[in-house]
Amino acid sequence: MARRFSASYLEEPVSSLATWARNLAVFAVVAAVVSIIIVRFGFLEMKPAITTFFGALACAALSILIGLGAFVAIWRNGTRGMSRILLAFLIDAVVLAYPAYLGLQYRKLPAIHDITTDPIDPPRFDALARLRSGDGTNTAVYAGLYSAEQQRVAYPDIEPVELEIPVERAYQIVHQLVNKRKWLVIDERTPQPRLPGRIEAVARTPIMGFREDVSIRISADGEDSRVDIRSSSRYFESDLGSNAARVTKFIDDLNTAADNEANKPARKPAPPPPKLPAKTVKK
Numbered sequence: 657m658a659r660r661f662s663a664s665y666l667e668e669p670v671s672s673l674a675t676w677a678r679n680l681a682v683f684a685v686v687a688a689v690v691s692i693i694i695v696r697f698g699f700l701e702m703k704p705a706i707t708t709f710f711g712a713l714a715c716a717a718l719s720i721l722i723g724l725g726a727f728v729a730i731w732r733n734g735t736r737g738m739s740r741i742l743l744a745f746l747i748d749a750v751v752l753a754y755p756a757y758l759g760l761q762y763r764k765l766p767a768i769h770d771i772t773t774d775p776i777d778p779p780r781f782d783a784l785a786r787l788r789s790g791d792g793t794n795t796a797v798y799a800g801l802y803s804a805e806q807q808r809v810a811y812p813d814i815e816p817v818e819l820e821i822p823v824e825r826a827y828q829i830v831h832q833l834v835n836k837r838k839w840l841v842i843d844e845r846t847p848q849p850r851l852p853g854r855i856e857a858v859a860r861t862p863i864m865g866f867r868e869d870v871s872i873r874i875s876a877d878g879e880d881s882r883v884d885i886r887s888s889s890r891y892f893e894s895d896l897g898s899n900a901a902r903v904t905k906f907i908d909d910l911n912t913a914a915d916n917e918a919n920k921p922a923r924k925p926a927p928p929p930p931k932l933p934a935k936t937v938k939k
Contacts (some may be wrong), residue, residue, distance in 0.1 A: 673726030674737025674744075680719035683746035687712035688751055688860035702792055702891055709864075716751040719744050730766065754863065762898045766806040769794060771899040773816045773907075775804030779871035780888040783843035784856050788869065793890050811900045813822035817883040817907055819914045826881035827853040827874045829913045839870060847874055860888070861898055866891060868899060883910060 691709035695702070723741045730737055756827035772778040777797045781788065785796035807814065819826050827847050834841060839857035853874035857868050866889065873884045883907055887899040 669735050670740070671726045671729050671735045671737035673722055673729055674740040677719045677723035677726055677744040678740040678747075680715050680722065681751075683745040684712045684715035684719060684751050685747050687715065692708075696860075696897075706889070712751065713755055716748040716809060723748075749911055758896050762894060765897045766810050766811075767836050767894040768799065768806050769889040769893055769895040769899065770799040770803055770886070771807055771811065771814065771888070771895075771903050772798065772884065773814055773903065774873075774884040774886075775801070775807065775912060779854070779873040779884050781869060781871055781886075781888070782854075782856065784858070784869045784871065787842070787858075788890055789868075794888065806902075812903070814900065814903055814907070817885075817910055818877065819881045819883065819910075820881065821914055821917055823847045823853065823874055823876040823881040825917065826883060826914070829910065829917065830872055830874055830883060833909055833913065834870075834872070847876060850877070859902060868895070868902070870902070885914045 687708055691705050691712060694705040694708065695700070723744045726737060727740050729735065730741075770778075775798070781796040786796060788796045821829075824847060830853075831844070834855055834857055835860065839859045841855060841857045843854070843856040845851075845854045855870075855872045855874075857870045857872075859870050860867060868887055868889050870888075871886045875882045875884070885903050887902050889895040889899060
């Protein structure tokens with residue numbers, strides 16, 4: 657009876673280019689995850705973290721090029737490795753998809769990083785100013801009229817919020833919305849008779865966790881109130897629309913909460929307990 661056997665030298669070899677494409681793709685995703693962890697938890701300065709992230713993107717792009725070369729080689733000499741190429745392309749797509757979207761946003765949106773509802777007198781960064789003094793950070797001073805004009809053209813709907821509720825209640829609603837978003841509150845001050853209320857907090861971007869500073873001013877306007885919001889990236893000249901999206905969503909939620917507050921039916925005072933008849937004492 658003939659004995660079946662297989663030997664490695666009788667099998668078709670695997671394309672070394674396909675193996676390199678897969679290994680580079682795996683390295684790219686690991687480097688990207690490591691860079692995100694570095695940024696979110698502050699293990700290193702911003703520049704090394706960003707360098708690591710761009711290095712991961714470069715590895716993913718190189719993996720695609722090598723994968724294309726491996727595909728040509730397999731087509732010509734019939735070696736194996738197509739599954740490794742497809743796996744590499746899948747991983748590269750995962751790594752590059754979101755940065756590619758951000759690249760499109762960068763080309764479409766203005767290169768500004770400071771968004772506010774009041775460009776003439778924006779809410780100040782007082783406590784947050786101390787956190788924006790490191791190397792590579794943006795200044796706490798508002799970017800100026802040029803940024804205001806860029807904002808007006810790109811985001812015309814960002815305006816001060818006028819609420820038909822007392823300033824004390826407006827401050828409470830703003831505080832609840834800030835806590836709901838789990839922003840890190842750095843400083844807060846309740847409204848005073850001649851002094852507006854203020855909340856300074858730190859928000860984080862969803863994936864990379866970049867810190868973006870928020871200052872909210874709650875002022876009395878007669879019996880009503882006015883809320884001004886400012887959101888500014890701590891790093892980079894362009895925020896890719898993140899601050900405008902944050903301010904717009906906050907304005908929408910604030911208006912909704914204030915409308916619900918105004919539409920609440922007035923509570924009727926509880927009726928007083930009935931008076932018991934006076935006891936008569938028999939003599």
